[in-house]
Structures are given as C-alpha cells and as structure tokens.
Amino acid sequence: MALITPGFRGRRRDGGVELPPGQYPTEDFPVLSAGPTPRVPVDRWEFAILTETGEKHTWSWPELLALPSQTPTVDIHCVTKWSKLRTNWQGVSLDLLMENVESAADYAVIHSYGGYTTNLPVEDLLDGQAWIAYRFDGDDLAPEHGGPARLLVPHLYFWKSAKWVRGIELTLADEPGFWETAGYHNYGDPWLEQRYRGD
Amino acid sequence: MKWRVATVVESRAETATARTLVLDVPDWPGHLGGQHVDLRLTADDGYSVQRSYSLASPDRVEIAVQRVDDGEVSPYLTDVFAVGDAIELRGPVGGWFVWRPAATEPVLLVAGGSGIVPLMAMIRARRAAGSKVPFRLIYSVRTPEEIFYADELRRPDPGVDVSYVFSRKAPEGARRPVKRIGLADVTTHGWPPDFQPSCFVCGPTGFVETVADLLVAVGHDPSRVKTERFG
Numbered sequence: 001m002a003l004i005t006p007g008f009r010g011r012r013r014d015g016g017v018e019l020p021p022g023q024y025p026t027e028d029f030p031v032l033s034a035g036p037t038p039r040v041p042v043d044r045w046e047f048a049i050l051t052e053t054g055e056k057h058t059w060s061w062p063e064l065l066a067l068p069s070q071t072p073t074v075d076i077h078c079v080t081k082w083s084k085l086r087t088n089w090q091g092v093s094l095d096l097l098m099e100n101v102e103s104a105a106d107y108a109v110i111h112s113y114g115g116y117t118t119n120l121p122v123e124d125l126l127d128g129q130a131w132i133a134y135r136f137d138g139d140d141l142a143p144e145h146g147g148p149a150r151l152l153v154p155h156l157y158f159w160k161s162a163k164w165v166r167g168i169e170l171t172l173a174d175e176p177g178f179w180e181t182a183g184y185h186n187y188g189d190p191w192l193e194q195r196y197r198g199d
Numbered sequence: 200m201k202w203r204v205a206t207v208v209e210s211r212a213e214t215a216t217a218r219t220l221v222l223d224v225p226d227w228p229g230h231l232g233g234q235h236v237d238l239r240l241t242a243d244d245g246y247s248v249q250r251s252y253s254l255a256s257p258d259r260v261e262i263a264v265q266r267v268d269d270g271e272v273s274p275y276l277t278d279v280f281a282v283g284d285a286i287e288l289r290g291p292v293g294g295w296f297v298w299r300p301a302a303t304e305p306v307l308l309v310a311g312g313s314g315i316v317p318l319m320a321m322i323r324a325r326r327a328a329g330s331k332v333p334f335r336l337i338y339s340v341r342t343p344e345e346i347f348y349a350d351e352l353r354r355p356d357p358g359v360d361v362s363y364v365f366s367r368k369a370p371e372g373a374r375r376p377v378k379r380i381g382l383a384d385v386t387t388h389g390w391p392p393d394f395q396p397s398c399f400v401c402g403p404t405g406f407v408e409t410v411a412d413l414l415v416a417v418g419h420d421p422s423r424v425k426t427e428r429f430g
C-alpha cells in the first residue's frame with residue numbers, strides 16, 4: 001500500500017515494552033471521571049466532526065458500526081499512575097473517519113456527552129494512533145468506561161481518551177479542555193511524565 | 200487529509216547543506232504562506248517515518264530542507280532524493296501560522312536558520328498579491344554562507360526590509376558583533392509594539408522561545424506573536 005522510497009533505510013529504534021516513568025501496572029480497570037456517567041441511548045447517539053470552516057460530518061450509531069473496524073491491542077496509561085498493558089479494543093480508526101474531511105486545522109477539541117472536553121494536536125489522531133472504540137475485551141463498552149463509544153489515544157495519558165465521545169471540533173488555535181484548563185499538562189505524553197502544566 | 204504522491208520536478212542547492220525541492224502534486228488544492236506538508240518515507244521492509252516541511256512558495260509545492268548531519272530523514276532528502284523520484288505527501292497542514300494577502304497590519308518576520316522557509320512564502324505571497332503592507336524580516340543565521348534565498352533577498356522588494364543576525368561569522372565590514380539574537384536586534388529591526396504588527400517567528404525551538412519571549416517583553420500583544428517550532 002505504502003509507496004516505497006528507494007534508497008531510504010531509516011534508523012530503527014527498538015520499542016522496549018517498559019512502563020513509562022512513575023507508572024505501576026494494574027490488572028483491573030479503575031474508573032475515574034470528571035462527573036456523573038452520562039447514559040446515551042444508541043438510537044439518539046451521534047458522532048460529528050466539525051471543521052474550522054463549519055463543515056460537519058456526522059455518523060449515526062448504525063453508520064459507525066457499518067464501517068470497517070480494527071481491534072487494537074494497546075497499553076494505556078492513566079495520569080493517576082496506573083498502566084494497563086495489552087488491553088483489547090474494537091473500534092473505527094480516526095484515519096478512516098477523517099479521510100474525507102478537508103481541513104487545515106492543527107488542533108482538535110474532543111467533546112463528550114456530559115460536557116467534558118479535551119484538546120490534542122490533530123496529528124496525534126492520525127496514522128493509526130487513535131480510534132472511536134465501542135468494544136472492550138469482546139464486550140460492548142460499559143457506560144462507566146465511556147460507552148457506547150469513547151476516543152482511544154493510547155500514546156497519551158488516558159484523560160485525552162475522552163469517554164462518551166460526541167464529536168471532534170477541528171480548530172486553528174489550540175483550545176485547552178477541561179483538565180488542561182484545570183492545571184493538567186496541555187499535551188500529556190506519559191513517557192515524558194507530562195502530568196501537570198509546566199512538567 | 201489524504202496522502203498523495205508527489206514527484207520531484209526541480210532540485211537545486213540552496214546552500215552547501217540545504218536543498219530546494221519543487222514537487223508536482225496532482226490535484227493540489229492550493230495553500231497559504233506559512234502552511235507546511237508532511238512527507239512519509241517508507242523503506243522496502245515497510246519501516247516508515249514522517250517529517251514536516253514548510254512550503255516556501257505561495258503558488259507551488261516547494262520546500263527547502265536543511266541537512267541535519269546525524270538526522271534520519273534530512274540527509275536522504277538533500278543528498279539522495281532527486282528529480283523524477285516520488286514520495287508520499289500530505290497537506291497543506293497548519294492554518295494558524297499563516298499570512299493572508301488581505302491582511303493590512305505591518306508584519307514582522309523573525310527567522311532562525313531554515314525557519315526562513317515559511318516566512319519566505321509570506322514574502323513571496325505579498326509580492327504575488329501586490330500587497331503594500333510593510334514587512335520587516337530579521338534573519339538569523341550562523342554564517343553568510345548559510346543564507347537561503349540570498350539572491351532573491353538581495354533584490355530590492357519595496358516595502359520589505361531585511362536585516363541579518365550572524366551568530367558565528369559575519370560578513371566583512373559588519374558592525375554588529377557576532378552573537379545570538381537579542382533584545383537590541385528585535386527593537387532596532389522590528390516594529391514598535393504600538394504599530395500592532397503581526398509577528399511570525401520560526402526556527403529551532405530554543406530560538407523561537409527566545410524571540411517570542413523578547414517580543415512579549417518589549418510589549419507585543421502575545422496574541423499577535425505566532426510561532427512555528429521546527430523542533
């Protein structure tokens with residue numbers, strides 16, 4: 001699929017599967033939320049991508065399920081220091097959802113049912129790094145874990161993986177979200193321990 | 200934002216260590232000065248990396264790559280990649296660090312090294328649009344030999360004032376001592392804050408941090424200071 005770049009070898013770095021600094025592994029799945037759990041019936045569920053020019057792309061629940069899905073197995077890292085290794089998900093890649101979205105925006109604000117928001121650079125949503133996930137460990141995603149669907153961006157602290165995801169707003173300027181305005185780090189790379197503003 | 204296949208149609212040395220590449224990209228939607236593209240390189244075993252490069256021209260897909268000696272990608276682009284070769288490209292990316300030809304406020308451009316590239320696109324866009332908005336460029340490079348677009352910047356472009364900051368070696372007769380950019384450079388060759396200029400600062404992260412802090416310290420409104428960090 002990818003076009004080969006003749007003569008390009010690159011410099012591989014081996015990916016040792018260690019925990020990011022300050023994290024401990026956990027077997028269970030802690031629940032941490034900024035508020036009460038929203039209950040969103042799937043017949044009223046909708047997911048939207050809104051561009052900086054106001055163009056809106058939407059998917060209903062059946063439309064989302066009809067798209068080709070992927071089953072990533074990924075490590076996840078919570079800013080409260082637990083990491084959960086090799087978690088199994090099913091969902092739709094953001095690459096697919098963004099494929100026909102024409103946008104020059106550098107930033108995204110993720111909006112959730114319940115009003116939660118979080119921001120991240122658009123490039124962190126692409127290239128096989130992010131999904132709208134609706135199944136965990138073979139089961140429908142439970143409401144306390146963000147069901148019916150949540151964002152999954154495993155390479156950033158898990159507060160960026162917004163539960164009950166409702167939409168993605170593409171913005172030209174960075175707009176910090178709920179935790180980011182409350183003193184958390186704007187980007188949140190677990191390997192750099194970017195927990196709080198100034199880290 | 201889909202990946203497209205881009206083919207090199209022109210390649211020329213910009214300096215001894217930097218190269219300008221012009222790419223032909225079918226169905227290119229157009230772009231603004233300041234936007235960039237992402238290039239994707241894939242080895243024959245599937246290993247793949249991406250890098251960003253600013254667009255240097257308002258009307259064609261032109262980039263300029265500075266070789267980083269121990270870099271993974273830039274030595275390939277400057278030394279191996281040649282006319283006729285193809286690469287995957289995505290863009291235009293970035294809609295914040297841009298200059299629009301309809302803008303009317305004065306513009307201050309501050310470039311460090313290859314950070315000149317998107318700022319050159321803005322200067323060229325101004326010329327192409329026949330804009331009369333006054334531009335000032337402060338261009339910091341280590342030595343005179345490392346100046347990109349040297350001939351073009353020497354040619355008179357009414358309304359565009361160019362000044363140089365040399366950090367390692369200055370041309371003969373230069374009055375400014377050789378040193379990194381500082382407060383005096385920004386106050387002497389920039390605009391006073393009450394002119395409310397748009398400021399665009401681009402270069403390596405440390406350079407951008409220094410200059411942006413200086414601009415804010417002398418009174419520029421932080422919301423008018425836009426930055427692009429090349430990492």
Ligand SMILES: Cc1cc2nc3c(=O)[nH]c(=O)nc-3n(C[C@H](O)[C@H](O)[C@H](O)COP(=O)(O)OP(=O)(O)OC[C@H]3O[C@@H](n4cnc5c(N)ncnc54)[C@H](O)[C@@H]3O)c2cc1C
Nearest residue numbers: 250251252253263264265267269270271272273313316429
């Ligand atoms: C928006 C944007 C626009 C840009 N525009 C331009 C442009 O117009 N022209 C241009 O020349 N460049 C531009 N850049 C920079 C460009 O994307 C590349 O970063 C640059 O070409 C170097 O890439 P490289 O693969 O050669 O070097 P890399 O292999 O990425 O190495 C860069 C440096 O980092 C060090 N390094 C790499 N990996 C590691 C590691 N794991 N640990 C520690 N150190 C490491 C290397 O030793 C080297 O000194 C832009 C960047 C951005 C973000």
